[in-house]
Amino acid sequence: MRIIFLSYREWANEALAKVAKHPKISRSIHSHNMIELNKIALEDYDLLITLGWSDELGSSICSRIKAIGLHCAELDRYSYGTPIQLQIIDGITITKHRIFPFVWEPSSRRAHTHTREYSHETLLSLHGNIEDIFEQLYTTSILLLNQYLDDFPAILYNKWPEEKEVRQRRQPSDSKISKEEFALMSTADLYNLIRSLGNPYPNLYIEDDKGTLYFERVRFEKR
Amino acid sequence: MKIVFLAYREWALDVVRIVASENYQSHTFETLTSTQALHEYVHESLDTEIVFIAIGWSWIIAPYITKRFLCLGVHPSDLPSYRGGSPLQHQIIDGITITRCSLFKLEEKLDSGEIWGKSDLSLKGDSMDEVFENVKAASVNLLSSFIKSYPEIRTEAQDLASGNYVKRRKPEESQLFPEDFNFSDVTALYNKIRCLTAPYPNAYIEDEKGNRLFFEKVHFTSQVR
Numbered sequence: 270m271r272i273i274f275l276s277y278r279e280w281a282n283e284a285l286a287k288v289a290k291h292p293k294i295s296r297s298i299h300s301h302n303m304i305e306l307n308k309i310a311l312e313d314y315d316l317l318i319t320l321g322w323s324d325e326l327g328s329s330i331c332s333r334i335k336a337i338g339l340h341c342a343e344l345d346r347y348s349y350g351t352p353i354q355l356q357i358i359d360g361i362t363i364t365k366h367r368i369f370p371f372v373w374e375p376s377s378r379r380a381h382t383h384t385r386e387y388s389h390e391t392l393l394s395l396h397g398n399i400e401d402i403f404e405q406l407y408t409t410s411i412l413l414l415n416q417y418l419d420d421f422p423a424i425l426y427n428k429w430p431e432e433k434e435v436r437q438r439r440q441p442s443d444s445k446i447s448k449e450e451f452a453l454m455s456t457a458d459l460y461n462l463i464r465s466l467g468n469p470y471p472n473l474y475i476e477d478d479k480g481t482l483y484f485e486r487v488r489f490e491k492r
Numbered sequence: 493m494k495i496v497f498l499a500y501r502e503w504a505l506d507v508v509r510i511v512a513s514e515n516y517q518s519h520t521f522e523t524l525t526s527t528q529a530l531h532e533y534v535h536e537s538l539d540t541e542i543v544f545i546a547i548g549w550s551w552i553i554a555p556y557i558t559k560r561f562l563c564l565g566v567h568p569s570d571l572p573s574y575r576g577g578s579p580l581q582h583q584i585i586d587g588i589t590i591t592r593c594s595l596f597k598l599e600e601k602l603d604s605g606e607i608w609g610k611s612d613l614s615l616k617g618d619s620m621d622e623v624f625e626n627v628k629a630a631s632v633n634l635l636s637s638f639i640k641s642y643p644e645i646r647t648e649a650q651d652l653a654s655g656n657y658v659k660r661r662k663p664e665e666s667q668l669f670p671e672d673f674n675f676s677d678v679t680a681l682y683n684k685i686r687c688l689t690a691p692y693p694n695a696y697i698e699d700e701k702g703n704r705l706f707f708e709k710v711h712f713t714s715q716v717r
Binding site for chain 2: 448449451452453455456457459460472475476477478479480481482483484485486487488489490491492
């Protein structure tokens with residue numbers, strides 16, 4: 270198999286370096302952005318694997334090569350961007366990590382305009398700070414992609430159920446809360462909000478005329 | 493002159509390593525890391541001229557030692573201000589960003605001995621790790637200057653009436669309350685949280701069930717977004 274890897278986050282780059290050792294892979298190339306990807310003759314490859322990729326691929330890519338990505342949510346409502354943050358804020362502690370095919374559907378509002386199809390899945394814990402969750406994503410990504418390559422090309426697809434509820438992608442400005450809101454929130458809700466916005470995401474912050482205070486890391490001790 | 497450093501904390505040992513690595517031809521250096529080692533050393537050296545310098549040393553040095561030898565200590569405040577415990581925390585909470593590191597004579601009354609030197613110390617930084625880096629730099633400057641000048645140093649008695657004494661902070665004082673968020677400005681919150689980052693008991697809020705949320709790391713910008 271000839272594979273193109275596409276990722277820019279450090280954990281994703283390291284995970285894909287492990288996947289590149291899969292025995293079915295005869296040739297691979299690693300792109301870190303769309304400029305590098307657009308220079309590659311896609312038709313010379315069998316599969317494009319993205320990891321931790323936040324942007325669209327667009328029809329010009331999806332029409333020329335089979336492409337897959339990984340999504341970390343079980344419910345359809347978290348298919349619209351920032352799924353880790355939104356699930357943590359909603360109090361979800363166990364979710365799914367799934368492989369989905371990139372299919373360019375201009376009418377889709379889901380992130381990556383993907384459909385509700387997925388092939389391989391595993392459980393993903395949302396406990397701990399973002400760095401702890403990224404550590405798990407590193408491991409589950411390698412596991413899922415190796416399973417996918419083991420099964421390729423006989424890939425079976427499932428569909429997750431559609432929901433009407435939509436949790437919109439978080440914006441950096443959503444990381445601001447007032448001091449009054451901060452004081453009123455429960456310790457558990459604050460913990461979830463702050464840990465979901467750990468680095469590299471825009472940290473939760475409060476501000477007044479003196480400046481802006483960002484909360485990078487917290488610890489919760491349940492009595 | 494023989495200089496014996498009393499130090500066991502990592503940052504203090506770093507200070508000792510840097511100071512001792514400088515080439516002072518007429519001085520020798522040793523380091524002791526426990527009170528037991530200090531007592532054994534003193535019993536074998538009663539007839540020797542020694543200057544003891546305590547850096548980040550938490551234990552009281554017995555009067556029979558401070559009366560027999562010149563014993564100096566490094567204190568991270570502009571003495572006589574902030575004599576006593578948790579001087580870094582108290583100064584940061586009070587909004588002080590620039591202070592001094594003082595080298596003073598250890599005597600029975602805590603932090604009250606004559607001043608042998610001072611160096612500038614910044615209290616800026618998002619965490620105590622960063623503040624300790626500043627303390628290290630200030631301590632190195634202070635001790636290097638002392639070693640180069642000794643014994644030609646003009647000492648100065650502390651005017652204890654003009655300074656203040658602060659008590660060592662307790663872990664339960666790390667709790668923040670809703671009114672801290674409602675009525676304090678963000679710089680005051682930032683100072684309270686950053687001065688209680690590791691290795692100190694972190695600032696925390698507690699709910700009615702006793703669950704606690706600890707603030708391990710924050711950062712601040714004076715810009716409003």
